[in-house]
Amino acid sequence: MKKFFKLVGFASFIGVFYLGFTTYPKLDLISGFSAKSIASGHFIDHRSQSTIEKGDNDIKMIDYAENSINDAGKFAVASVYGLKERKAIYREGLGATLITNDFDVSKPYEVPKRTKLNNNLPFPYGNKDPLDTVFTNVDYAKLNVAVANAFDKKGELSKRSRSVLVIYKDKIIAEKYDTGFNKDSKILGWSMTKSVTATLFGILQKQGKYDIYKPAPIPEWQKDDRKIITTNDLLHMNSGLEWEENYSTICDATNMLFQAKDMTRIQLEKPTAFKPNAHWNYSSGTTNLLSGILRKQFKSHQEYLDFWYSALIDKIGMNSMVVETDMAGNFVGSSYGWATTRDWSKLGLLYLHKGNWNGTTLFDESWAKYVATPTAGSNGKYGAHFWLNAGGRFPDVPRDMYFCSGYQGQMVAIIPSLDLVIVRMGLVEDPKFDFNGMLSGIIASIKHTK
Structure with missing residues (x-):
């Protein structure tokens, strides 16, 4: 019996050693992905940490990461059981960047110059709301069913669509968003x-x-x-x-x-x-x-x-x-x-x-x-x-x-x-x-x- 327990113990040790050996190198990937995802989703699209963790980071192994957001410092940090901590910083105009410990966050940086369309045109050629257009050759009931079928029913997590947009002859004929998302969601x-x-x-x-x-x-x-x-x-x-x-x-x-x-x-x-x-x-x-x-x-x-x-x-x-x-x-x-x-x-x-x-x-x-x-x-x-x-x-x-x-x-x-x-x-x-x-x-x- 003692020999049996020794064999079980040795097998367990080998199992833990193998798991650690094969998984530890992936921790950089896990914590890196998570930190970058949290920083981008939060600072670019203003999503909450929990929303990002339940959505964007709901991926096998990535969900092992423990995350935190520093709004004042504009960065996010992630680690796996305290190991392989990674940091992603947010800079307006450049988005979020996953950085290493030797990255100089105080160094000045350039950002792209941006311009916005300045006209009175509706979408897509301007920033005004799209025109309401009805096409006689479009079966809108059938169209809406086809679009709705791309989304999960309440309580389901299989299709996981966030948005579907259909443009016909430059006009929006269908547009649907999942809960928590809208036309302004990045x-x-x-x-x-x-x-x-x-x-x-x-x-x-x-x-x-x-x-x-x-x-x-x-x-x-x-x-x-x-x-x-x-x-x-x-x-x-x-x-x-x-x-x-x-x-x-x-x-x-x-x-x-x-x-x-x-x-x-x-x-x-x-x-x-x-x-x-x-x-x-x-x-x-x-x-x-x-x-x-x-x-x-x-x-x-x-x-x-x-x-x-x-x-x-x-x-x-x-x-x-x-x-x-x-x-x-x-x-x-x-x-x-x-x-x-x-x-x-x-x-x-x-x-x-x-x-x-x-x-x-x-x-x-x-x-x-x-x-x-x-x-x-x-x-x-x-x-x-x-x-x-x-x-x-x-x-x-x-x-x-x-x-x-x-x-x-x-x-x-x-x-x-x-x-x-x-x-x-x-x-x-x-x-x-x-x-x-x-x-x-x-x-x-x-x-x-x-």
């Missing part, structure tokens, strides 16, 4: 921010200031086989560079988002695993590398900060949007864009109109076609920093649909053939959330005429 788009980042290259190209087909202007690559990688390759996620993106474990992507001081360099420092245009591999590191390339197109850091807003975000009235920066001052173009649901829809409308915003052309019509053309190796599911339905991912939705997509099911869907933009923000993604059912239900409510 919601994190996660990887939908990638589409914002890519759009800036389309704008620079239109201005004649950048050629995406030339080798990427990265000095560190000029003496090895990476020197032939073009910005076009990077935009299509087929540069051939090594990268692992798996948020269930410690990987390149999590190390970048929760450890790196300069997120633009993580992908830059990776070697090649394939020749360019030979292997499609989704990489948030690639997008942040592109953010770094953008930064080098300007003479000053202030110009880089301003460009994102003056050339695109504020230009189309996405005045609620905040793109957060890393410790080195780079916009985290892969993941950290916040905006209201209505403002997210404006990015979709810009593409629906092929770069024309109320008479002003931001990028060439060919750019809209470019981002929506399947990239090699993606089986019709990816273009240039936009996801596609060309491969029939959503079988009951037109194949010409392309969309911005973010973690936990953020979507801005653009359907040119139907003159539709559909936005869904939430906490559950495909296949747990039935995007095909939601999209096809909305489409079926509209009688489309040629």
Whole structure:
């Protein structure tokens, strides 16, 4: 019997040791994610700590974190049972940034200059309320049912939609929010921010200031086989560079988002695993590398900060949007864009109109076609920093649909053939959330005429 208890004790020790060995390295990820999420949600969208913990942080293992907010100091702190404490600070104009202990919080910093649309136009081209428009070919009862079906009934936590917005012919025909959210709520788009980042290259190209087909202007690559990688390759996620993106474990992507001081360099420092245009591999590191390339197109850091807003975000009235920066001052173009649901829809409308915003052309019509053309190796599911339905991912939705997509099911869907933009923000993604059912239900409510 004594021998039995010794064996049980030894087995328990091994179990605890194994659990600690495998879990402890993840604590940085857990506390880092939690601190950043708490700081962003609280200071950008004014959510309470409990609301963020029950919503944004209700993720396996992330819910182990113990959090606190310092409103006076504008920061949030998180740890796991007192271990691996992480801190995220909030700076007006730059959002929340996860910092290391050696980060100098007293150092002066620059912020983007912002402008707001100053006209008397209704949404989407102005800041006045949208016009009430009734389309005779829209079955509003059917539409409202399709939208309502995207939300949980009272007491349920399966669909977890926060908002759904439907825009037909530039007019809002349906708009619904979950309890605690409204048209002014700023919601994190996660990887939908990638589409914002890519759009800036389309704008620079239109201005004649950048050629995406030339080798990427990265000095560190000029003496090895990476020197032939073009910005076009990077935009299509087929540069051939090594990268692992798996948020269930410690990987390149999590190390970048929760450890790196300069997120633009993580992908830059990776070697090649394939020749360019030979292997499609989704990489948030690639997008942040592109953010770094953008930064080098300007003479000053202030110009880089301003460009994102003056050339695109504020230009189309996405005045609620905040793109957060890393410790080195780079916009985290892969993941950290916040905006209201209505403002997210404006990015979709810009593409629906092929770069024309109320008479002003931001990028060439060919750019809209470019981002929506399947990239090699993606089986019709990816273009240039936009996801596609060309491969029939959503079988009951037109194949010409392309969309911005973010973690936990953020979507801005653009359907040119139907003159539709559909936005869904939430906490559950495909296949747990039935995007095909939601999209096809909305489409079926509209009688489309040629």
